Amino acid sequence: MLDVRSIVGLRRLDLDERLRDTVAGSVVMVTGASSGIGAAAARSLGRAGATLLLVARSEDRLQAVAQEIVEAGGSAKVLLTDLADPAATQSLVDGVQRDHGGVDVLVSNAGRSIRRSIELSYGRFHDFQRTIDINYLGAVQLVLGLLPTMREKRRGHIVNVSSLGVLFGAPRFAAYLGSKSAFDAFLRCVAPEVRGDGVAITSIYMPLVRTPMIEATQVYGLLPGLTPDEAAQRVCRAIVERPVCMAPRLARAGCLARDMAPATFERLLESVYRVSDDSAAARGDGDARFEVPRFQFVLEQIGRVTSRLRSQDA
Numbered sequence: 001m002l003d004v005r006s007i008v009g010l011r012r013l014d015l016d017e018r019l020r021d022t023v024a025g026s027v028v029m030v031t032g033a034s035s036g037i038g039a040a041a042a043r044s045l046g047r048a049g050a051t052l053l054l055v056a057r058s059e060d061r062l063q064a065v066a067q068e069i070v071e072a073g074g075s076a077k078v079l080l081t082d083l084a085d086p087a088a089t090q091s092l093v094d095g096v097q098r099d100h101g102g103v104d105v106l107v108s109n110a111g112r113s114i115r116r117s118i119e120l121s122y123g124r125f126h127d128f129q130r131t132i133d134i135n136y137l138g139a140v141q142l143v144l145g146l147l148p149t150m151r152e153k154r155r156g157h158i159v160n161v162s163s164l165g166v167l168f169g170a171p172r173f174a175a176y177l178g179s180k181s182a183f184d185a186f187l188r189c190v191a192p193e194v195r196g197d198g199v200a201i202t203s204i205y206m207p208l209v210r211t212p213m214i215e216a217t218q219v220y221g222l223l224p225g226l227t228p229d230e231a232a233q234r235v236c237r238a239i240v241e242r243p244v245c246m247a248p249r250l251a252r253a254g255c256l257a258r259d260m261a262p263a264t265f266e267r268l269l270e271s272v273y274r275v276s277d278d279s280a281a282a283r284g285d286g287d288a289r290f291e292v293p294r295f296q297f298v299l300e301q302i303g304r305v306t307s308r309l310r311s312q313d314a
Helices: 004-023 036-047 059-071 086-100 125-153 174-197 218-222 228-241 249-260 262-275 291-313
Strands: 027-031 051-056 075-080 105-108 156-163 199-206
Touching: 004 036, 004 228, 027 036, 027 125, 036 051, 036 059, 036 075, 036 228, 051 059, 051 086, 059 075, 075 086, 086 125, 105 125, 105 228, 125 156, 125 174, 125 199, 156 174, 156 228, 174 199, 199 228, 249 262
Parallel strands: 027 051, 027 105, 051 075, 105 156, 156 199
Antiparallel strands: none
């Protein structure tokens, strides 16, 4: 009899084989490829035989990821770009069209996260500008530049690495989730227009992933989360299966609860807000002494709800 680890290993092997069948010889662009989910996904795609176009702002880290891919027998090219800069993004698109004839798959993963209460945001309009520039406008410009060639070739896939919070909101994430939700809505509008041309659009609503993006908020260290490799496997599965969206069961349960009892759901989020606190980074005081203890109650509540939902799914 196969144990759980053997079953997981077989599923991973099956995914690797299907990914190779899907992307071998294809041109795949991964944004935010210098670390975290982007780097892990790029490594997997490189092993599967894709030609990787690695996009980010950090040249040293991008070069390191590219070197890993090449040393493993893959193909990767570093395209140093700040996607918050429209001129740089247009230059990226022009170069990719000229040198590669476009891309077959775009993994839109680059992003900026800010966790800060609205009270601390009154004088920080630039937080909203920074998140919208990279999470929405830069991502949209890239799609607008690469989509026409996909439609002409009658094949292509855009994979949006999104967040669970887009599905039902979260306190202290107005800047981040506002921008991520805007891109999500943009893609949902575009998808039915391009599906008939052979172009699929997939949004992956990721739970917490342990990447450098979350390091400023200490309480995240207490919450369950995916490793970058586990998150990258979801990206790879999306590329193989081309679903409209991917979300954990708990996320779908949360959306159902919000739709069935919106006032109750909002009160729950209010409770989460009241018993938690802004991070030391958000407060700008470098003092995290209140952050972890006050979040213990939230963890207990999440644990109880999670246990009930899992027992109902079983």
